Amino acid sequence: MSQDDKVGDDGRLVVAINGGPRKNWNTFLLLEEALRGASDAGARTLRYDLFEMNFKGCVSCFYCKTKENYHKGKCAQKDDLAPVLKTLKDATGLVMGSPIYLSDVTGSLRNFWERYVFQNIIYSNTEQSVLERGPGMGVIYTMNIPEDMMPVMNYDILLSSHFYFLERLNPPILEQICSCDTLQFNDYDKYYAPMFNSEAKKRSRELEFPGDLHKAYELGFRLGQVKEKQRIRNA
Numbered sequence: 374m375s376q377d378d379k380v381g382d383d384g385r386l387v388v389a390i391n392g393g394p395r396k397n398w399n400t401f402l403l404l405e406e407a408l409r410g411a412s413d414a415g416a417r418t419l420r421y422d423l424f425e426m427n428f429k430g431c432v433s434c435f436y437c438k439t440k441e442n443y444h445k446g447k448c449a450q451k452d453d454l455a456p457v458l459k460t461l462k463d464a465t466g467l468v469m470g471s472p473i474y475l476s477d478v479t480g481s482l483r484n485f486w487e488r489y490v491f492q493n494i495i496y497s498n499t500e501q502s503v504l505e506r507g508p509g510m511g512v513i514y515t516m517n518i519p520e521d522m523m524p525v526m527n528y529d530i531l532l533s534s535h536f537y538f539l540e541r542l543n544p545p546i547l548e549q550i551c552s553c554d555t556l557q558f559n560d561y562d563k564y565y566a567p568m569f570n571s572e573a574k575k576r577s578r579e580l581e582f583p584g585d586l587h588k589a590y591e592l593g594f595r596l597g598q599v600k601e602k603q604r605i606r607n608a
Contacts, residue, residue: 392471392482407593414597430484466596509546
């Protein structure tokens with residue numbers, strides 16, 4: 374867990390959930406830039422690295438759907454993710470990031486979504502979520518393919534399915550950033566990956582990635598400006 378030194382006096386808190394395993398690489402760097410933007414906007418920031426935590430996805434105990442608990446938005450599991458979910462109840466902003474593995478987010482971020490989103494969803498035709506108002510949200514994706522390959526790989530459908538569930542939490546902001554054609558290795562000569570042009574990958578890193586970092590900063594700044602806290606429905 375990483376935390377900045379700035380503590381605002383208005384309760385703004387932007388939390389980053391890192392679903393990537395590599396420190397100081399694509400997803401991590403973009404999330405850090407988003408947090409820098411949030412901090413510059415005056416918010417306190419926290420980062421959680423899921424690959425350093427011991428937790429599971431949803432285990433279908435349905436504690437969060439019982440009649441006495443459905444309105445609380447609380448998961449019954451007691452593990453490393455439990456205090457994170459508790460902290461998120463105070464967050465005004467939430468930025469999540471993951472590399473794309475086998476055409477989806479990492480298992481760690483998927484497990485986080487199962488726990489965070491499902492505990493807040495209501496099985497009702499009239500109310501979608503425990504949250505009348507959720508935190509502002511952003512999702513940062515990093516991927517090896519170029520942008521023009523995203524429709525071919527059906528990533529537009531994938532990302533829309535992610536947003537369908539996140540929208541149910543009623544965020545005032547919901548945005549995404551796709552960082553495409555990312556650099557996987559520092560030294561492509563060390564790995565057997567003949568389908569990639571290492572020089573083209575390096576050029577993309579030099580020319581395109583700085584723009585993605587700027588987008589992440591701007592996203593974080595917007596999330597850091599959200600002042601209204603989450604509201605529990607019928608609280």
